[in-house]
Amino acid sequence: MNADLLPLSGVSDALASGAVSAEALLDASLARIRALDGSLHAFLRLTEGEARAAAKASAQRRANGKGLGPLDGVPVALKDIFCMEGVETTAGSKILRGYVPPYDATVVRKLKQAGAVIVGKLNMDEFAMGSSTENSAFGPTRNPWDLARTPGGSSGGSAAAVAARMVPGTLGTDTGGSIRQPAALVGCVGMKPTYGRVSRFGVIAFASSLDQVGPFAQDVKGVAWLLAAIAGHDPDDQTSSPRPVPDYAARLDGGVRGLRIGVPREYFGEGLAPEVEKAVRLGMEKLRGQGCELREISLPNSPHAIATYYLVATAEASSNLARYDGVRYGHRAGANQLLEMYEKTRAEGFGAEVKRRIMLGTYALSAGYYDAYYLRAQKVRALIRRDFDRAFSSVDAVVSPTSPTTAFKLGEKLDDPLAMYLNDVYTVPANLAGLPGISVPCGFDGRGLPIGLQLIGKPFDEETLLRIARAAEPDEHRLPPLVEG
Amino acid sequence: MAIDRAQVRHVARLARLALSEDEEERFAAQLGHVLEYVERLQGVDVAGVEPLAFAGDAAAGLPLREDTPRPSLPRDKVLAQAPEADGQAFRVPRIIE
Numbered sequence: 001m002n003a004d005l006l007p008l009s010g011v012s013d014a015l016a017s018g019a020v021s022a023e024a025l026l027d028a029s030l031a032r033i034r035a036l037d038g039s040l041h042a043f044l045r046l047t048e049g050e051a052r053a054a055a056k057a058s059a060q061r062r063a064n065g066k067g068l069g070p071l072d073g074v075p076v077a078l079k080d081i082f083c084m085e086g087v088e089t090t091a092g093s094k095i096l097r098g099y100v101p102p103y104d105a106t107v108v109r110k111l112k113q114a115g116a117v118i119v120g121k122l123n124m125d126e127f128a129m130g131s132s133t134e135n136s137a138f139g140p141t142r143n144p145w146d147l148a149r150t151p152g153g154s155s156g157g158s159a160a161a162v163a164a165r166m167v168p169g170t171l172g173t174d175t176g177g178s179i180r181q182p183a184a185l186v187g188c189v190g191m192k193p194t195y196g197r198v199s200r201f202g203v204i205a206f207a208s209s210l211d212q213v214g215p216f217a218q219d220v221k222g223v224a225w226l227l228a229a230i231a232g233h234d235p236d237d238q239t240s241s242p243r244p245v246p247d248y249a250a251r252l253d254g255g256v257r258g259l260r261i262g263v264p265r266e267y268f269g270e271g272l273a274p275e276v277e278k279a280v281r282l283g284m285e286k287l288r289g290q291g292c293e294l295r296e297i298s299l300p301n302s303p304h305a306i307a308t309y310y311l312v313a314t315a316e317a318s319s320n321l322a323r324y325d326g327v328r329y330g331h332r333a334g335a336n337q338l339l340e341m342y343e344k345t346r347a348e349g350f351g352a353e354v355k356r357r358i359m360l361g362t363y364a365l366s367a368g369y370y371d372a373y374y375l376r377a378q379k380v381r382a383l384i385r386r387d388f389d390r391a392f393s394s395v396d397a398v399v400s401p402t403s404p405t406t407a408f409k410l411g412e413k414l415d416d417p418l419a420m421y422l423n424d425v426y427t428v429p430a431n432l433a434g435l436p437g438i439s440v441p442c443g444f445d446g447r448g449l450p451i452g453l454q455l456i457g458k459p460f461d462e463e464t465l466l467r468i469a470r471a472a473e474p475d476e477h478r479l480p481p482l483v484e485g
Numbered sequence: 486m487a488i489d490r491a492q493v494r495h496v497a498r499l500a501r502l503a504l505s506e507d508e509e510e511r512f513a514a515q516l517g518h519v520l521e522y523v524e525r526l527q528g529v530d531v532a533g534v535e536p537l538a539f540a541g542d543a544a545a546g547l548p549l550r551e552d553t554p555r556p557s558l559p560r561d562k563v564l565a566q567a568p569e570a571d572g573q574a575f576r577v578p579r580i581i582e
Contacts, residue, residue: 099566100565100566102558102559102562102563102565102566103558194542195540195541196541196542196545209538209539209540235550238547238548238549238550239539239541239542239547241541241542241545242542242545242548243542243545301529303525304525304526304529306522307522307523307525307526308526310519310522310523311523311526318500322501325501326568327567327568327575327577328563328566328567328575329566329567329568330566330568331568332568332569335578336578336579337578337579337580338577338578338579338580339501340503340578341577341578342501343501343502343503344503346500346501346502346503347502347503347504347505350502352508355502355504355508355512356512356515356516358500358502359493359496359497359500359502359512359516360516360519360520362496362499362500363488363492363496363516363520366496366499372527373523375536376526376527376529376531377523377526378536378537378538379529379531379534379535379536379537380526380529380531381536381537381540382534382535382536382537383529383531383534385537385540417515417518417519418518418519418522421519432540433540434540434541459542459543460542
């Protein structure tokens with residue numbers, strides 16, 4: 001098999017052994033992007049010049065025996081929400097078209113320092129608002145397993161690029177499931193770390209009390225390496241934790257014997273597709289077979305999570321997106337007066353879903369409604385967190401489906417915002433509670449569409465979560481039909 | 486919960502969004518639909534519950550960094566991204582008549 005078709009850990013091993021060079025890998029990556037991206041539209045732009053220079057430098061380091069570690073020379077790509085110095089960064093929005101950041105996000109700087117070769121920027125729902133990547137101002141991304149279907153979202157480009165073997169690893173962001181849901185819908189591994197584990201400096205903000213950066217790869221080990229590279233304290237992000245970053249990959253194969261995994265009954269009820277439930281339960285049996293104990297638990301406030309999320313997230317978004325006013329960067333509409341300029345700039349620059357969420361958030365924060373909506377949502381949020389605290393006194397992690405269905409068709413839910421929001425029913429609780437979550441492939445439905453199993457862990461216990469995910473992940477990595485082996 | 490066009494216009498003004506007639510109508514219906522859904526939170530017993538605004542590292546809290554002066558981004562690099570600038574500052578349309 002060609003090295004570029006291997007999961008990230010295999011690519012890294014091939015680089016370390018000298019079986020393949022960083023430059024050859026980059027060539028293969030660019031060739032596959034050029035062959036497939038006309039159909040998939042995972043990428044918004046390539047950074048070929050920077051990538052060639054980085055691959056050359058990496059090859060020299062490795063030739064001199066001075067490799068920087070497992071990511072040195074590995075091609076990666078970034079959701080277009082991460083600022084990269086000198087490279088246009090749009091967050092999938094017309095309002096930022098042409099914006100060229102004058103600095104690197106902390107995670108971009110860290111990836112560069114680890115020797116990773118950044119090949120381009122990936123498509124996403126505008127400002128990460130969406131579950132299908134159809135809200136991108138630049139057109140939707142398609143699912144590599146069925147081009148009529150969505151790869152999920154908002155990090156749909158990040159997921160599709162990994163599934164189609166365009167690059168072995170990518171970064172995305174997850175505010176309500178935007179890493180885990182697309183990972184499930186395209187059949188790769190995607191992780192949202194604990195809130196505070198990874199710096200958000202230079203990451204375009206959506207909902208600041210929920211946003212977290214995380215990795216995608218075909219394998220859990222690849223995700224563990226990417227997380228180790230980007231995690232850690234950053235003086236430029238006050239919410240980033242000073243806790244030391246463990247060597248996540250080191251104890252990955254430690255096994256799961258004796259671990260207790262909670263099965264929340266609220267996550268296996270109405271709305272869950274039978275084929276998804278079947279595959280997730282098979283995944284759970286696989287864990288039990290390796291010595292895990294499965295325990296039924298209850299997270300009684302789960303049914304309130306979506307309503308809570310759409311109040312908290314939109315309120316924070318309405319405030320965060322106030323900065324797009326046509327003054328300092330991005331689009332400006334022609335107008336004679338300042339107020340008119342603001343209103344027209346934002347009317348022209350934002351898409352329908354972003355406007356809808358700004359409106360909802362502004363309403364929830366406005367005089368007379370704050371206590372009934374925003375404040376009440378924050379109290380229910382506390383109850384959701386309390387459910388998990390209680391559960392974690394008797395279990396080490398929680399298992400559930402990642403998404404209630406497999407990939408849906410483009411356009412299917414576009415005119416029904418609420419139906420789209422309900423995609424996130426199993427993923428938003430981890431964001432509201434600040435907990436780490438990971439989606440691992442656990443099978444396919446009758447149409448050949450991938451299914452994901454979600455694991456949710458204790459705060460800052462990514463190590464245990466990754467170990468369980470490693471035990472759950474499939475032994476073989478099936479290729480989507482459009483990728484030729 | 487129903488929301489009428491006048492409320493939509495009021496919220497749009499607060500959000501600094503110019504909406505077309507079409508959008509006003511569509512958002513009134515869609516926001517009403519979502520608000521009806523979130524109404525379910527009114528039935529949750531939250532008596533005595535403290536609101537949760539920060540779900541981060543509780544042990545570390547939110548430590549403040551030292552207030553040490555350091556260079557900001559160079560002015561020319563920042564102004565290069567502005568729709569309109571005069572070399573020293575951002576330019577905006579007239580505010581005072």
